[in-house]
Amino acid sequence: MAAIESVLKWFTDPAHWSGTDGIPTRLMEHIQLSAESVAIAMLIALPIGIVLGHYGKLGNVAINVSNIGRALPSFGILVIAFQIWGLGDLPIIVSLTALAIPPMVTNSYVGLREVDPDIKDAARGMGFRGMAQLLRVELPLALPLVMAGIRTSAVQVVATATLAALIAGGGFGRYIVDGLDQQDYTKLFAGAVLVALLALATELSLGGLERLVTPRGIRLLRVRAARPATAFKTA
Amino acid sequence: MNRKLSSGRLFAALATIVLTAVACGSTSAPAASKGTITIAGFAFSEGTVLADLYGEALAHDGFTVNYKLQLGNREVVSTAIKSGQVDLYIGYAATDLEFYNKGAGEASGDAAANVQKLNSHLSSLGLVALTPSTAIDQNAFAVTKDTASKYNLVKLSDLAAVGGQLVLGGPPECPTRPFCQPGLSRVYGITFKSFKALDAGDPLTFAALANGSIQVGLVFSSDARIAPAKLVVLQDDKQLEQADDVVPILRSAVASDEAKTVLNEVSAKLTTADLVQMNSQVENLHQDADAVTMAWLQSHNFGM
Numbered sequence: 188m189a190a191i192e193s194v195l196k197w198f199t200d201p202a203h204w205s206g207t208d209g210i211p212t213r214l215m216e217h218i219q220l221s222a223e224s225v226a227i228a229m230l231i232a233l234p235i236g237i238v239l240g241h242y243g244k245l246g247n248v249a250i251n252v253s254n255i256g257r258a259l260p261s262f263g264i265l266v267i268a269f270q271i272w273g274l275g276d277l278p279i280i281v282s283l284t285a286l287a288i289p290p291m292v293t294n295s296y297v298g299l300r301e302v303d304p305d306i307k308d309a310a311r312g313m314g315f316r317g318m319a320q321l322l323r324v325e326l327p328l329a330l331p332l333v334m335a336g337i338r339t340s341a342v343q344v345v346a347t348a349t350l351a352a353l354i355a356g357g358g359f360g361r362y363i364v365d366g367l368d369q370q371d372y373t374k375l376f377a378g379a380v381l382v383a384l385l386a387l388a389t390e391l392s393l394g395g396l397e398r399l400v401t402p403r404g405i406r407l408l409r410v411r412a413a414r415p416a417t418a419f420k421t422a
Numbered sequence: 423m424n425r426k427l428s429s430g431r432l433f434a435a436l437a438t439i440v441l442t443a444v445a446c447g448s449t450s451a452p453a454a455s456k457g458t459i460t461i462a463g464f465a466f467s468e469g470t471v472l473a474d475l476y477g478e479a480l481a482h483d484g485f486t487v488n489y490k491l492q493l494g495n496r497e498v499v500s501t502a503i504k505s506g507q508v509d510l511y512i513g514y515a516a517t518d519l520e521f522y523n524k525g526a527g528e529a530s531g532d533a534a535a536n537v538q539k540l541n542s543h544l545s546s547l548g549l550v551a552l553t554p555s556t557a558i559d560q561n562a563f564a565v566t567k568d569t570a571s572k573y574n575l576v577k578l579s580d581l582a583a584v585g586g587q588l589v590l591g592g593p594p595e596c597p598t599r600p601f602c603q604p605g606l607s608r609v610y611g612i613t614f615k616s617f618k619a620l621d622a623g624d625p626l627t628f629a630a631l632a633n634g635s636i637q638v639g640l641v642f643s644s645d646a647r648i649a650p651a652k653l654v655v656l657q658d659d660k661q662l663e664q665a666d667d668v669v670p671i672l673r674s675a676v677a678s679d680e681a682k683t684v685l686n687e688v689s690a691k692l693t694t695a696d697l698v699q700m701n702s703q704v705e706n707l708h709q710d711a712d713a714v715t716m717a718w719l720q721s722h723n724f725g726m
Contacts, residue, residue, distance in 0.1 A: 207616055273629050273632075273633060274626065274629045274630050274633055274635055275633070275635075352619075354626060355618060355619065355620045355621075355626050355630065355635075361619065364594060364619070365594040365619055367494075367497075367498075367594075368494075368495055368497060368498075368593060368594035368595045368619075369497065369594060369595045369597075369598050370497040370501075370595075371598075
């Protein structure tokens, strides 16, 4: 109980809400590192996953390579990247980008593969060709899965960006590393709470975005699929 | 050709591992062990050197020694020894005194007096500090040669006028330690533009000094990397740093006469020059700390 009280006190202390070590500064640093990493990963991963999924080729290669990517520990990449690029944001962004790529490749590949072949046939029958078929028929249908990949990556990146503090970076990890080294466990716990809240906020906001960008047709499909179940319950 | 070569190497490596394992088995498990001692090393390179040095001496005398190297900073190591998870660590007289007395300012330039006062704080914790070595390693503050000539810096008091333009870098605990940021402020009246949390005088600090993200960095006086990195250590003209002589601190429960004799013998023979030399071999030439310390023990008649 005393521990929770001291953490609450830490949050209400105005000194922790300003300055270079204040929560707003650390929040911006954390969001910046995470957003940059996810954006770079999207530029790399989505074209690969979408193109491979569209043509249905090299699928095993894509999935296996990105699975190897999942097995690489971010901390290991961080240390190696620090040896190469030295102090700064670059090694942190490299290791977080490597973390973010695999779920996006896998999900966008699977999303494109899962498009019903009958729908593709129908699209061709209606005169859609090549790029138009990909952009106007397959991609909208695959969008929920593609977005889910981005969301998974983003939440992982936000949670893992705490590692930045180990090589003198900013973000909420600073509170965790400094709290441990200063034996200030209140600060450490507060840092962990902040990271958890930010990861949760990322999950919820990207989940909301996912629903917003889902084409109306698919949303209707889902509602219709759900309806018999409700009807059964009320009957 | 290439494959043959690498498989030959692999075999050689495996053979070495097996032979070493056999060799270790025969030395670290003698007929009757005199007891088990777990030694902790601080998470900076000299911490590993000192832990290996004292640990190997104990092992040679017949103790079974477990190592917890790079365990953490003093905050972590002291918690571990108080709870009995480790039995011994190699500390520094003044810094440990000011750590256990919570920065009461008792430390002086007399290492023996520091250890005596330290023991008065340790006894209630079931710990004891032994006779200090003459080998000394103090906190020091380094700047690059460029920074030194730009701001005309020779001694720490020169920083008082320009501190507001400079960023201080050091381990995360520096802002709470009496011989770090608070000491610079109290003794020299230096206020820095900001503080950047790095590590305890290790690669992050050297990298940050080199790329200019900090201008003043905490280093250790016995560190052998300072000169090659073209850094200047500012003179401590108002004696902020006190007698930080190397001193073993152990749990009273394992402080047998024999263990104390071995540890004191190492402390008595170790000099600051030896420590700098060993640090240099580990930090600059990247030799293994345990081999470097073993060579020192052999050349100082520990009969190995």
